[in-house]
Amino acid sequence: MMRIRTLFSYVLLALGSIGGCGGPAESPAGMTATARKGTVFYVGGGWGCPTCDFRNSPLVGAYPVPAVAYGSAADPNMPSFTDAVSPSGAVFPVDIDERGLVVVAPGGDIEGHALVGWTVRIKVPGQGVEEVLIYNYAEVPDWTDNGDPVPTFGLSLPHQADGGVNLCPGMDVDETSVVFLDGETYDLSMPGAGAVKSTPDVATLACRGHALAKMKLLGYDPGSPYTQTSAEERAATLRMVTADYCGDGHPHTVLGTAVDWTDYAGHVQYDPSRMGQKVEAEWTEAGASCFNRPRVPGTQPSCSLPLCPDEFGGHDGSSVWTSILP
Numbered sequence: 262m263m264r265i266r267t268l269f270s271y272v273l274l275a276l277g278s279i280g281g282c283g284g285p286a287e288s289p290a291g292m293t294a295t296a297r298k299g300t301v302f303y304v305g306g307g308w309g310c311p312t313c314d315f316r317n318s319p320l321v322g323a324y325p326v327p328a329v330a331y332g333s334a335a336d337p338n339m340p341s342f343t344d345a346v347s348p349s350g351a352v353f354p355v356d357i358d359e360r361g362l363v364v365v366a367p368g369g370d371i372e373g374h375a376l377v378g379w380t381v382r383i384k385v386p387g388q389g390v391e392e393v394l395i396y397n398y399a400e401v402p403d404w405t406d407n408g409d410p411v412p413t414f415g416l417s418l419p420h421q422a423d424g425g426v427n428l429c430p431g432m433d434v435d436e437t438s439v440v441f442l443d444g445e446t447y448d449l450s451m452p453g454a455g456a457v458k459s460t461p462d463v464a465t466l467a468c469r470g471h472a473l474a475k476m477k478l479l480g481y482d483p484g485s486p487y488t489q490t491s492a493e494e495r496a497a498t499l500r501m502v503t504a505d506y507c508g509d510g511h512p513h514t515v516l517g518t519a520v521d522w523t524d525y526a527g528h529v530q531y532d533p534s535r536m537g538q539k540v541e542a543e544w545t546e547a548g549a550s551c552f553n554r555p556r557v558p559g560t561q562p563s564c565s566l567p568l569c570p571d572e573f574g575g576h577d578g579s580s581v582w583t584s585i586l587p
Contacts, residue, residue: 308401308413308437308469308478316404317502317520317556319512321449322471328446329383331357332462339463340385348378355381357464359484361412361441362395373412374398380419393428394419399437405480405487405528413437413469429468438469440477443484445492447473449499450510454546456499457492470516472502480528487528496546497581504555506562508548513560520556522584525576536585538572543580550580 309316328339332354335341342355345364356363356370364371364379371379376395384390397415402408415437416428429438442465449456467473480487481498499505501522504514514520521536523529541556542549551569555561573585 308411309475310404316475316522317504317514317518318470318472318475318516319503319514320471321447321499321503322467322473328460328463328465330463331355334462336463338386340383343382343384343390345376346380346382357441357443359443359486361414373400376414381416392419393417394425396425396427397435397437401437401478403480404475404478406530407487407528409480409486411440411478414439414441432469436469439466440469440474440482441466442473442477442482445483445495447499448510449496449503449505452508452547454492454496456496456510456546459492472499475502479524481524488526493546494581497544500546500548501542501544501582501584504557504560506542506549506552506566507564508546509564511563513555513562514557518556519587520584521586522582523573523576524582525578525580531585533573536587538574539586540569540571540573541584541586542566543569544582544584545580554586556584556586 330336330339330341344352345355346352347364351366353364353366353371356365360370360372362372362376362381364376377398379395381393381395382390383393394417395414396417396419399413399415400410401413403411415435416439417425417434418428419425425434427434427436427438432438444459444461444463446458446460446463446465447456448458451458465473467477476482476495476498479498481490481495483490483495500508503512505512519536520541521531523531540553542552544550548564549562549566552562552566553569553571569583573583576583
């Protein structure tokens with residue numbers, strides 16, 4: 262139990278280096294909030310949808326650990342997956358790819374629902390090896406026009422006194438809450454595309470409801486099935502989701518704020534009959550390239566930005582996304 266709590270403490274401390282905590286905010290309808298160490302984590306409401314208001318987030322959300330190395334070339338100075346243990350006690354190595362976490366067994370890869378009940382071991386430098394239970398698995402539709410399935414995992418710390426704790430703070434133990442982003446780490450305090458760093462043999466674990474998970478739901482993760490999106494496009498996506506107008510890692514939104522968006526590549530459309538056509542901003546890897554009005558009334562960017570066209574009339578190719586308000 263002591264080792265698991267040590268990892269949990271490490272997880273929460275690591276949060277401080279991942280940009281984008283905008284402070285407590287009101288919970289949207291139908292959702293509840295749990296406070297932990299002064300930060301509000303929203304639970305409930307599922308994984309959201311293309312037409313609901315669960316879409317943007319002030320939290321970048323590299324939880325429960327900023328990044329975990331894997332494979333034979335794992336960096337010994339960072340947390341790393343050592344192996345996975347089956348319910349019967351068999352031990353095999355793990356891999357990360359577009360399927361999320363995969364167990365590499367002699368008879369073929371074990372993935373998806375077949376992993377429920379397995380235990381994954383994570384070595385934390387200076388703190389020993391911790392165990393994380395794969396408690397649940399579900400495929401949820403992404404937010405593109407295709408609605409393709411995204412693998413999500415329920416990971417728990419199984420040895421707590423109350424019978425188990427979701428690895429994502431504040432979420433029910435039986436909920437899926439984690440998606441995997443392979444080969445990259447993220448820090449929005451870095452300028453431009455520098456916010457996205459190529460990091461081979463490292464997986465970022467992102468919790469449901471936060472910007473990194475939403476980037477994956479929008480089809481802009483590094484393993485996107487639609488196109489080989491670039492670091493610039495992914496940085497633009499994260500700036501937009503967090504309302505990081507100035508590209509400095511400072512968010513200007515709260516969960517539950519109504520906003521819609523559409524991308525120049527045409528994977529994510531929007532319904533003008535539902536949202537109207539009032540442009541909030543256009544987005545590149547540097548933040549907003551132009552700005553009209555904030556999604557949260559009373560908030561304003563600290564940088565000076567030119568005005569956008571007032572109403573959305575299509576993409577001109579100079580921005581990755583356009584965000585649109587009611």
